[in-house]
Amino acid sequence: MSKTVIVAVLVVLVMIIGVTAYLQRGDLAERRELMEKATFVITFGEKEIIYEMADIRELGETEFAAILRGGGKPGREYTFTGVPLRNLIAGIGYADLENIDMFVVKSVDGFRVAFTYEEIMAEDNIYIVYKQNGEPLGTRAHGGTGPYRIVVRQDPFAMRWARYAVELELKTE
Numbered sequence: 109m110s111k112t113v114i115v116a117v118l119v120v121l122v123m124i125i126g127v128t129a130y131l132q133r134g135d136l137a138e139r140r141e142l143m144e145k146a147t148f149v150i151t152f153g154e155k156e157i158i159y160e161m162a163d164i165r166e167l168g169e170t171e172f173a174a175i176l177r178g179g180g181k182p183g184r185e186y187t188f189t190g191v192p193l194r195n196l197i198a199g200i201g202y203a204d205l206e207n208i209d210m211f212v213v214k215s216v217d218g219f220r221v222a223f224t225y226e227e228i229m230a231e232d233n234i235y236i237v238y239k240q241n242g243e244p245l246g247t248r249a250h251g252g253t254g255p256y257r258i259v260v261r262q263d264p265f266a267m268r269w270a271r272y273a274v275e276l277e278l279k280t281e
Contacts, residue, residue, distance in 0.1 A: 146255040148236065150200055152208075152278040157200050161255070164236065167195040172235070174259055176266050188259055190237030193276070194228050205229075210279040213258050216248060216272040221258070223268075235259045236273065248272050 148164065150157045168191050177183035197205065211223045228234055237257050238245055246252020248271075258270040 146238075148196070148256055148273065149275045150196060150278065151275060152200065155200075159196060159199075161238065164191050164196065164238070164256075167191045167199065170235070172232075172261070174261055175264075176269075177264060187241050188235065188237040188257075189239035189242070190235040190257075190259065192232075193234040193236050193258065196236065196276070197228060197278075205278075207280060208278045209281050212277045212279060213270045213273050214275040214277065215270050216274050219270055219272075221268045221270050223260075227260075227262075230262065233260060233262050235261070 146161045148159045150159070169189060170191065171187060171189045173185050173187050175183040175185050193211075197211075206225055208225055211225070211228050213221050213223070223234060235258070237259050238255055240253070240257075244252070245254025245257055247255060253271040254273075256273045258268075258273045260266075260268045263269065
């Protein structure tokens, strides 16, 4: 392959990355604002429900232990304080949750993770947490992992945990 072709391919890739970053700039700014205000949004079509920290805490605050494993290191146990994610969903007043195809958690850093209805509704499984070992998670700007984090207790390697969580989108196909 000639140098000209390689340079052309690199230029095209850089342009694609630049356009993608530009298009997501507004979305990222909005998610950062939500994180700073400690709000969490549930969206379903055109409907949007905004929860503030006090609203979430009223939905059944729970303290539990979970082990975070990864990086080839032994697991480390943490105590989290949060609310089952299903409690937030129950508060939106949508009766036909079983027909939701995906529950997508979005984080301020662009990370997304999808859950099924069964995973969301499982007992003692998915939590939205705001404290770790009795201390607030803190924002990304201050070296924290919050203000909200999704913890999946039935995920032994924390592959589907989401730091900096700001939104849950309910999707139907």
